[in-house]
Amino acid sequence: MTGQLRADAKRNRDQILAAARELMVNQGAGVPMEEIARHAGVGVGTLYRRFPDRVALLRALSVHTIENMTELARTALRTEPDAWTGLSRFVRECVALRLGALRSIVDPELHTALRQSDELRSARTELLRIVEQMIEAAQRDGSMRTDVGVVDVAMLVSLHLKRPFDVPGTTPVDMDARLTQLMLDGLRPCAATPLPGSPTTLADVNWDADR
Amino acid sequence: MTGQLRADAKRNRDQILAAARELMVNQGAGVPMEEIARHAGVGVGTLYRRFPDRVALLRALSVHTIENMTELARTALRTEPDAWTGLSRFVRECVALRLGALRSIVDPELHTALRQSDELRSARTELLRIVEQMIEAAQRDGSMRTDVGVVDVAMLVSLHLKRPFDVPGTTPVDMDARLTQLMLDGLRPCAATPLPGSPTTLADVNWDADR
Amino acid sequence: MTGQLRADAKRNRDQILAAARELMVNQGAGVPMEEIARHAGVGVGTLYRRFPDRVALLRALSVHTIENMTELARTALRTEPDAWTGLSRFVRECVALRLGALRSIVDPELHTALRQSDELRSARTELLRIVEQMIEAAQRDGSMRTDVGVVDVAMLVSLHLKRPFDVPGTTPVDMDARLTQLMLDGLRPCAATPLPGSPTTLADVNWDADR
Amino acid sequence: MTGQLRADAKRNRDQILAAARELMVNQGAGVPMEEIARHAGVGVGTLYRRFPDRVALLRALSVHTIENMTELARTALRTEPDAWTGLSRFVRECVALRLGALRSIVDPELHTALRQSDELRSARTELLRIVEQMIEAAQRDGSMRTDVGVVDVAMLVSLHLKRPFDVPGTTPVDMDARLTQLMLDGLRPCAATPLPGSPTTLADVNWDADR
DNA sequence: CATGAATGAGACTTCATTCAT
DNA sequence: TATGAATGAAGTCTCATTCAT
Known part of the structure; x- marks a missing residue:
């Protein structure tokens, strides 16, 4: 293009x-x-x-971001010994690079405008597909709870993209790492408490992780 | 006043x-x-x-919010049979009421300005004190991992205050509940993976969970 | 009233x-x-x-000011040995007390509005009458040039009511005194250079010395 | 520039x-x-x-004004037969053109802000230097009293820049001319009354005649 | 094609004045 | 009658977007 x-x-x-x-x-x-x-x-x-306008710029930025994340996911999947390790690494990298920090956009108008891009939608689907592979594999070998789906993970990651406030007593990097680890531990089968609703399938998703 | x-x-x-x-x-x-x-x-x-200006308004709003949260925490502590149940309920209520949704403030200038309010600071400390009590009790009776502190919990809650995007296939309420549950499960001792750094003590905290 | x-x-x-x-x-x-x-x-x-409004307030202030000046003029006339000394003293006092410092009003709207007060006009006339007496007496005994009238003096004084900028090397008080003295010396017969036009008579005057 | x-x-x-x-x-x-x-x-x-703001505009205006005055002073000095005549002409021209009428700025904030411009300061110094030359020459040949300095003259001129009120019986132009002449006559040696303080030297001046 | 000048709508804030208590 | 709360017009300034060079 x-x-x-x-x-x-x-x-x-x-x-x-x-x-x-x-x-x-x-x-x-x-x-x-x-x-x-x-x-x-x-x-x-x-x-x-x-x-042509701010939205177009944001759209381009988002696509770029998602493509980067996809690349990270592919590499993690290929390189790590098992799916859970791959997924963990991918999540940690996303958070660390804060690749989705544009998430701070709140303006609902921008929000809506962004959704309408086909390019964005397909980039996103591509990414989700790979992450879903990792999830399913991890669930198959018992290292991940089975009542969660891509969408859950995506939402979780997106929440963690917010830059944390500086807290006295810890470095931002440490804080980030702690929170991410807590999130990952919550995805393990061991402590799993039943969740309301059921995991959303990739099919009907319209995920905006980029913002 | x-x-x-x-x-x-x-x-x-x-x-x-x-x-x-x-x-x-x-x-x-x-x-x-x-x-x-x-x-x-x-x-x-x-x-x-x-x-007098936007910051003053935000400050008032924040204080109000925190006072509400404090009230919730007190009630949960008093009413529930054990500390972990109390903490869980408190967290769920915070997220559900989105009492801290002002968190969407990103402008660092506002951020800084807000920190400087004594009123805000003391309201926050008050809240943290109670939550810390719940945490310590829960840790003592073994229902919560011991390598986390108030600040970790506070940061976690604050992350979850962001209104989730509408995802097809689930209601926002369900989504919220799922994510919150995942977070709570991550706080259980069972799946605990070691965390980098150490929990920050209440003493030197300057937490902005309200925004 | x-x-x-x-x-x-x-x-x-x-x-x-x-x-x-x-x-x-x-x-x-x-x-x-x-x-x-x-x-x-x-x-x-x-x-x-x-x-009722700002203009009314200014009007009252102006009348008050003029009445003060009138009082000063009367006293100077009565107390000093000769007319020129009286006039000099009056001028110096006006400047020193900056009794007319409201002169800083520039807004032409206020200006116009103020003129329309009968009370103000008559207070002013009263003042001018006395000053004119001093001038005429001083001119009769040869201590003042004869080609100037009340209006000239009034305008001069009004110019000198502006608070002078702080100048390094002199005190404001000294500066004021120097400028006032220079003005007075210009009114003496000795150095008199012919002036264009002729002195305005009291009759048709509409003087705003108060501002 | x-x-x-x-x-x-x-x-x-x-x-x-x-x-x-x-x-x-x-x-x-x-x-x-x-x-x-x-x-x-x-x-x-x-x-x-x-x-960028009102002050910047005023600054530009002031510099421009001062440069005009400097030009007038230079021409007067070069053209007129003697220093006193040159100075008189310069003063009359300044008043007539009301080149400094911006003097009506009263707001002390603007005042302060303006002072801080280097460009303004140097333009002013340049002007003062030339006027000082005229003054010293006039004093040397006995046509001007010797107890006044540039600063006195500057302050005097600045006072006279205020547009006089319309007075019935005279034209504003005549009024202006009369007052200016009175001021000039006050600078002559003949009627000189001793002045308090002493003339400020150019060195430590920070004159704002332009406003 | 790139540049940066110009536009003007709109946000923030202040204050004169009116009016409820 | 005194108070100070409420109003809203007016002024300052910013910035997205268009357009001349």
Whole structure:
């Protein structure tokens, strides 16, 4: 899709995306477009040429993010000895890289607008498919409780993407790791308390983990 | 503290707080002050007379929220047969009522400004003290893993205050309940994997769970 | 006019005027009405009962000021050995007391509104009459140039009412005194250069020295 | 400094300055920014792009004004036969053109803010230097009293920049001229009465005559 | 195509004035 | 009658988006 861009145009596009990611992750999705442009070293006009409005920019960012996560999942699945270890690693990496920190977007308008992208939807499905594989494998070999599904895991991860407040007495990194571990332990069969409802299947999902 | 207000002024103040809570919980902390005023049925001027700026409003809202949570914690502690049951109930209620949904504030400036309120700080400490009691009791009778502290629990709850996206196949209420249960199961001793770092003590905490 | 006020009402009125004078002289005529009320120790409502709007307040202040100046002029005329000395003293006192510092009002709307007060006009005329007496006497005995009239003097004084900027190397008081002296020396016959136009007579004057 | 602006941007900038000068001279420094923009034929946004806030605008205006005055002083010094004539002409021109009428700024906040501009300070010093030359020359050849310095003259001129009230019986122009002449006559040696304090030297001056 | 200037709607806040208590 | 609460118009400033260069 970006293949037919001229070399410099491509470079611009990438710089814009990088700047947008950095600024939005740190300051929320509301950063002035002009500031994004400045950080990217281009004029606003150029930004708007590439991304007609803020939503388009967010969409591109989200797709990019999901593709990164997919890559992480694939690698974890291929590299780790068993499914549970792979899943754990994937979850830890997602949280650590805070690849979904754009989650801080709350504006429901943006929310709605984002959902409507086909590109986004298919990237997401692709990701979910792989994670579901890991989950099912882990459940088969008894290392994961069987009353949870991809959607549960996805929601959990998405909750943990929020940057934690600085708490005196711990480093943010430690805090992150502790919370993630607690979440993973909750997915083990051992302490499993029955859950209300039933796990959602991948089929009818519309997951927004990216935000 | 608000006792010396005239009857009508008090009524206005309450309406403003109610409107602000509702709008901020749903649309984020950025709702136009004017819209808050309109929903409360007063002029902007009135809003500003009561709360000199957005931060003051948020502060009042936060204190109110925390006081509600404290009340819930007290009741749970008093009513339930054992500490773990009490803690679970408290956590479920917090999440269900989404009493801390203001958490959606991301703007770091607001964040910082809020921390500086003594009133807020003491309300928070009060709440933490009670929760810590429950935790310690539960740990003593072996129903809770011993490598976690109030701060861990607080952070966990705060993560779960984010309103989950609507997921096809489950109701939001069910989703909420599932995620909360998973979190609680992670706090049980049975599946406990060692955590990095160590639990923070109440003493040096500065917790912002309310937002 | 204020005679029929109840004792406490009179006290309120005076406190308001005093507060208004102080605040307006220091911060300009734009001080919030509420601040004036607060300084006077009354509610805004009371202020507005006494003075229907800002202009009314200014008018009262101006009349008061002019009456003070008139008193100064009378005393100088009566006490000093000769007219020129009396006039000099009067001018110096006006500047020193900055009795007209309200002059800082620039808003033309206020300006116009103020002119329309009969009370003000007659107080002003009264003052000008006395000053004119001093001028004419001084001119008769040769201590003052004869090509200037009350209006010239009035305008000069009014110019000098502006609080001078702080200048390093001199005290404001000294600066004031120097400038006033230079002005007075310019009124002496000795260095007199012919002036364009002719001195305006008291008759058709509408002088706003009070501001 | 404004050389690198695009042609249209430069035109806008100039129109804004012109509009601001006109409006501020007549109505005080408080004119709504929006009105300035309207008069300049641009949107508010444009105004704010050029001048981030009111103070920046005033600063630019002041620098411009001072530069004009400096030009006048230079010409007077070069053209007139003797120093006193040059100084008189310069003073008359300043008053007539009311080149410093922005003096009507009273708001102490603006005042303070303005002082902090280096550009302004150096423009001012440049002007004072030339005026000081004229003064010293005039004093050397005996046409000016020797107990006054630049600062005295500067303060005097600054006082006379206030637009005089319309007085029946004289034209404003005549009135201006009369008052200016009186001021000049006061600077002559003949009638000189001793002044309190001593003239401030240029070295430690921080003069704000421009406003 | 890139740039950055211009626009103008809209958010925030202040205050003069009115009015309920 | 005094108070101070409420109102809302008005002013300041910001920023998404369009458009001339």
